Amino acid sequence: MEPVGPTRDPPSIKSNPEALNLPMIQLMHGEGIRVGPVPIRALLLLLLSFSLFIAPILTQDLNSDKSALLAFKASFGVSSIKWDPHKDPCTFWKGVICESDRVIELRLPGFSLRGDIPQSTLGNLTALRVISLRFNDLTGPVPSDLGDITTLTIVNFEGNQLSGRIPSTIFSLSGLTKLDLGNNLLSGPIAPEFAKLTSLDLLYLQLNMLEGELPDLNLTNLTAFNVSVNKLSGPISPSLSRFDATSFLGNSLCGKPLLPCVGLTPVEPPKPPIPSPEANAPQVSVIKHGLSGGAIAGIITGSAVALLVVASLLILLVRRPKDGYKHPYQGNSPSAAVALRAQQAMGSPSPTPRGAPAVAAPRPVRAPQRQESGNGPPKKRLVFFGRSKKTYDLEDLLRASAEVLGKGAFGTTYKAMLEMGQVVVVKRLREVNTPEREFRDKITIVGAMEHPNLVPLRAYYFNRDEKLLVYDYMPMGSLSALLHGNRGSGRPPLKWGTRSSIALAAAHGLEYIHSRSPQSAHGNIKSSNILLSGTNNSSPEWARIADHGLAHIIGGPAAAPTRGGAFYKAPELTNLRRASQKSDVYSYGVLLLELLTGRAPSYADGDVDLPRWIQQDFSDQLLDVELLRENQIAVQEMMRMMQLAMECVGLDPDQRPTMEGVVRQIEDICDLAKSRSDSMGSSDVDDSGEQPLNRRSGKFV
Numbered sequence: 044m045e046p047v048g049p050t051r052d053p054p055s056i057k058s059n060p061e062a063l064n065l066p067m068i069q070l071m072h073g074e075g076i077r078v079g080p081v082p083i084r085a086l087l088l089l090l091l092s093f094s095l096f097i098a099p100i101l102t103q104d105l106n107s108d109k110s111a112l113l114a115f116k117a118s119f120g121v122s123s124i125k126w127d128p129h130k131d132p133c134t135f136w137k138g139v140i141c142e143s144d145r146v147i148e149l150r151l152p153g154f155s156l157r158g159d160i161p162q163s164t165l166g167n168l169t170a171l172r173v174i175s176l177r178f179n180d181l182t183g184p185v186p187s188d189l190g191d192i193t194t195l196t197i198v199n200f201e202g203n204q205l206s207g208r209i210p211s212t213i214f215s216l217s218g219l220t221k222l223d224l225g226n227n228l229l230s231g232p233i234a235p236e237f238a239k240l241t242s243l244d245l246l247y248l249q250l251n252m253l254e255g256e257l258p259d260l261n262l263t264n265l266t267a268f269n270v271s272v273n274k275l276s277g278p279i280s281p282s283l284s285r286f287d288a289t290s291f292l293g294n295s296l297c298g299k300p301l302l303p304c305v306g307l308t309p310v311e312p313p314k315p316p317i318p319s320p321e322a323n324a325p326q327v328s329v330i331k332h333g334l335s336g337g338a339i340a341g342i343i344t345g346s347a348v349a350l351l352v353v354a355s356l357l358i359l360l361v362r363r364p365k366d367g368y369k370h371p372y373q374g375n376s377p378s379a380a381v382a383l384r385a386q387q388a389m390g391s392p393s394p395t396p397r398g399a400p401a402v403a404a405p406r407p408v409r410a411p412q413r414q415e416s417g418n419g420p421p422k423k424r425l426v427f428f429g430r431s432k433k434t435y436d437l438e439d440l441l442r443a444s445a446e447v448l449g450k451g452a453f454g455t456t457y458k459a460m461l462e463m464g465q466v467v468v469v470k471r472l473r474e475v476n477t478p479e480r481e482f483r484d485k486i487t488i489v490g491a492m493e494h495p496n497l498v499p500l501r502a503y504y505f506n507r508d509e510k511l512l513v514y515d516y517m518p519m520g521s522l523s524a525l526l527h528g529n530r531g532s533g534r535p536p537l538k539w540g541t542r543s544s545i546a547l548a549a550a551h552g553l554e555y556i557h558s559r560s561p562q563s564a565h566g567n568i569k570s571s572n573i574l575l576s577g578t579n580n581s582s583p584e585w586a587r588i589a590d591h592g593l594a595h596i597i598g599g600p601a602a603a604p605t606r607g608g609a610f611y612k613a614p615e616l617t618n619l620r621r622a623s624q625k626s627d628v629y630s631y632g633v634l635l636l637e638l639l640t641g642r643a644p645s646y647a648d649g650d651v652d653l654p655r656w657i658q659q660d661f662s663d664q665l666l667d668v669e670l671l672r673e674n675q676i677a678v679q680e681m682m683r684m685m686q687l688a689m690e691c692v693g694l695d696p697d698q699r700p701t702m703e704g705v706v707r708q709i710e711d712i713c714d715l716a717k718s719r720s721d722s723m724g725s726s727d728v729d730d731s732g733e734q735p736l737n738r739r740s741g742k743f744v
């Protein structure tokens with residue numbers, strides 16, 4: 044045992060100047076130059092050690108990143124990577140993004156990289172967060188040293204020919220949020236260890252040759268998932284059944300959202316007629332022990348019907364449009380982009396051995412090639428408006444995974460999740476007969492409209508067969524959903540302060556639209572077109588009007604039926620009359636009544652609509668019970684708002700207020716609330732704990 048003696052303190056700078064390595068300082072600064080008092084010495088020491096030790100380490104890191112990248116490039120021979128080894132990778136190398144002198148992103152999509160991904164190369168990029176090598180010709184296995192890069196959050200190898208199993212090292216990447224290995228030649232099982240990747244919000248493994256059962260992946264953050272067109276079999280676990288059927292098609296899977304599993308075995312892919320139960324070995328044990336002949340017949344018939352349904356679904360999914368041009372926004376399925384890829388897989392004329400039982404999945408068809416092909420559609424460009432940043436192009440939209448938000452009068456609306464994480468909304472217009480020139484002129488006017496209470500229209504795409512509009516995504520959904528969704532199931536009540544701020548924001552937006560010209564009108568004001576931009580309801584931009592200008596662009600009478608829109612429609616609008624500012628005011632009045640009563644405008648008592656119903660019995664008893672329960676003191680303001688709403692829904696358009704007048708009145712109501720709360724010595728508008736509204740800005744203060 045070592046003797047335990049008094050511990051020696053390290054020599055302090057004060058007591059032992061040598062500890063500063065004085066000779067070295069003298070050497071650097073020359074004889075006779077005195078080093079200042081202790082703090083300066085310490086500073087010098089710090090600088091010195093930085094230049095001697097830390098700086099070289101930093102450079103070393105960048106150098107090692109650089110060597111790893113050069114080795115990576117070299118392994119492909121000819122490619123589109125043009126990196127000059129004498130230049131700084133962070134500044135001059137395309138596809139390389141750095142932070143603090145480390146490479147954090149490597150994005151080389153469609154760079155004609157051909158050959159195996161070298162092993163033990165990428166693993167040296169130890170600060171890498173994003174790696175995207177999608178749409179190349181990469182072969183061989185997914186490199187296992189990816190597991191060494193613990194900083195990785197996004198891995199995208201989609202659209203290559205990677206083969207072999209998914210390396211288990213990947214499961215140590217606990218920060219991984221997006222993993223896209225779709226459209227490759229991967230085989231083996233989907234390991235249950237995927238459940239360790241708890242940060243994953245996107246997992247795409249479709250169009251591979253993965254086999255075995257689908258494990259129970261209880262990944263709560265997962266919002267995008269696809270394993271379609273593989274060789275998977277067995278039941279779909281409840282944790283994954285929340286995804287749409289298109290996420291699973293092209294396998295031998297069963298259970299929700301696909302057809303129920305039959306007995307203990309899943310629905311089998313098509314087979315020649317089943318001669319007898321005995322010949323069908325896997326089912327025999329179940330059948331023999333428990334089921335009657337009738338049940339057997341039922342199962343067989345059920346399986347056949349189930350297969351027919353699955354086959355029809357697939358046929359529907361893969362139907363090609365007339366001109367052969369296809370994009371993700373042509374389906375109504377929640378994962379339409381994926382449907383597109385299944386469609387590509389089906390589109391190959393020659394069957395290949397890599398096909399899954401239900402769908403032959405040949406080599407990937409790459410979007411860029413599709414676009415460049417001579418038979419493709421005319422040049423496809425997104426046209427961006429004003430200050431909108433061009434951070435994506437049409438190809439990115441085509442590659443994005445898309446989810447249907449709803450179908451409206453003007454077309455289908457999709458939420459598109461771009462590969463880089465950006466989310467936009469794409470509206471695919473239906474039956475637009477407006478000539479191109481006129482369409483472009485009109486949309487330019489709409490695109491120029493910028494107001495904090497309008498959903499920004501960022502870009503559009505026009506060709507003969509297809510018209511797409513791209514908007515910002517409003518993550519909190521619509522007022523309709525907020526007001527009517529989950530009512531009665533214990534949801535938190537929608538408070539008066541929140542409702543009045545939405546009313547004011549929508550009024551500001553509509554006032555702006557009307558200010559553009561005397562003819563400028565929205566034409567489709569309703570609660571599903573009032574969208575909420577985030578969780579911060581104190582922001583004046585919180586509520587925004589969607590679909591502005593659409594009625595104008597598409598033309599036709601405003602009386603054309605819109606989903607649920609009929610209940611907001613002013614009575615003077617006939618099939619021949621277009622929307623006017625006064626008809627917008629009417630619709631806005633209905634919206635106010637909806638906010639105040641909590642009733643959908645489709646609410647009818649006999650054949651009386653919401654405005655007439657309120658007119659018959661105008662009293663505070665008609666206010667939403669949620670409001671009455673929450674705030675008795677503010678009833679006066681609510682009733683003033685109801686009075687205003689009734690003016691808006693007057694039958695005579697000329698008697699209705701202008702939107703400018705409406706805005707002023709709502710601001711006055713909010714002022715009233717403020718002065719009431721001031722006189723009560725309270726900082727709150729009401730007894731709900733909400734903040735008062737600022738009179739002119741609509742902001743909470």
Ligand SMILES: Nc1ncnc2c1ncn2[C@@H]1O[C@H](COP(=O)(O)OP(=O)(O)OP(=O)(O)O)[C@@H](O)[C@H]1O
Pocket residue numbers: 448449450451452453454455456468498514515516517518520521567571572574589590605606608
């Ligand atoms: N930018 C957006 N962000 C988030 N959700 C949106 C966006 N635009 C539309 N939505 C939602 O998508 C769904 C479908 O919208 P869409 O405009 O196609 O139909 P609608 O509003 O129901 O009817 P209409 O076409 O008559 O306006 C609606 O629930 C709407 O609230």
